[in-house]
Amino acid sequence: MKILIVEDEVKTGTYLKQGLSEAGFVTDLAANGIDGQHLALTENYDLLILDVMLPGLDGWTILRSLRTAGKHMPVLFLTARDQVDDRVKGLELGADDYLIKPFAFSELLARVRTLLRRGKTAEAEMLSLADLEVDLIRRRAVRHGQRIDLTAKEFVLLTLFLRRQGEVLSRTLIASQVWDMNFDSDTNVVEVAVRRLRGKIDEPFEPKLIHTVRGMGYVMELRDD
Numbered sequence: 202m203k204i205l206i207v208e209d210e211v212k213t214g215t216y217l218k219q220g221l222s223e224a225g226f227v228t229d230l231a232a233n234g235i236d237g238q239h240l241a242l243t244e245n246y247d248l249l250i251l252d253v254m255l256p257g258l259d260g261w262t263i264l265r266s267l268r269t270a271g272k273h274m275p276v277l278f279l280t281a282r283d284q285v286d287d288r289v290k291g292l293e294l295g296a297d298d299y300l301i302k303p304f305a306f307s308e309l310l311a312r313v314r315t316l317l318r319r320g321k322t323a324e325a326e327m328l329s330l331a332d333l334e335v336d337l338i339r340r341r342a343v344r345h346g347q348r349i350d351l352t353a354k355e356f357v358l359l360t361l362f363l364r365r366q367g368e369v370l371s372r373t374l375i376a377s378q379v380w381d382m383n384f385d386s387d388t389n390v391v392e393v394a395v396r397r398l399r400g401k402i403d404e405p406f407e408p409k410l411i412h413t414v415r416g417m418g419y420v421m422e423l424r425d426d
């Protein structure tokens with residue numbers, strides 16, 4: 202298991218690298234955003250530990266460029282206590298978890314192990330919910346035994362919902378993950394795409410799987426009612 206640590210504070214970076222090596226991981230350490238982004242894009246890591254405030258490029262910019270490049274390894278953000286809003290931004294951009302500095306190494310190690318386990322399941326070839334099944338290799342969606350034709354974007358949108366089922370996804374998050382659009386972009390395109398997707402995977406079937414959460418976004422889940 203190979204982990205990239207991007208951290209400009211020498212003491213923290215060294216401490217993490219040493220601790221993770223002792224725990225049996227192969228680690229690389231980048232001390233600024235530019236080196237970190239370069240390594241993350243060119244090497245294959247199973248997990249990234251990413252400081253938010255970095256010289257060169259900040260953690261969000263790096264995360265965004267990774268997701269855009271199709272790199273979906275789990276990312277654990279490190280953030281200072283006075284950057285609490287950053288956590289929300291990081292999670293919206295597709296970070297998988299965050300830790301507030303200072304943290305105990307044992308806590309970090311526990312999060313790392315959880316993310317690596319989850320990361321492996323995220324690479325499964327099939328995603329499903331109720332009678333909806335998506336084959337990621339053949340890029341095929343089937344509900345109630347019926348093949349459903351989806352556009353490329355609809356397929357990406359559906360897999361995003363399925364991977365993060367039970368989680369409310371904001372329109373801005375969807376926009377950034379599916380279209381790589383900025384936060385201040387018009388999110389009407391998201392509403393239109395979700396409506397079309399619903400028309401294909403939900404309207405002809407029961408129960409409905411995509412739900413609108415007023416003022417927040419959408420969630421895909423199986424509900425009892």
Ligand code: CA
Pocket residue numbers: 208209210252253254255
């Ligand atoms: Ca920093």
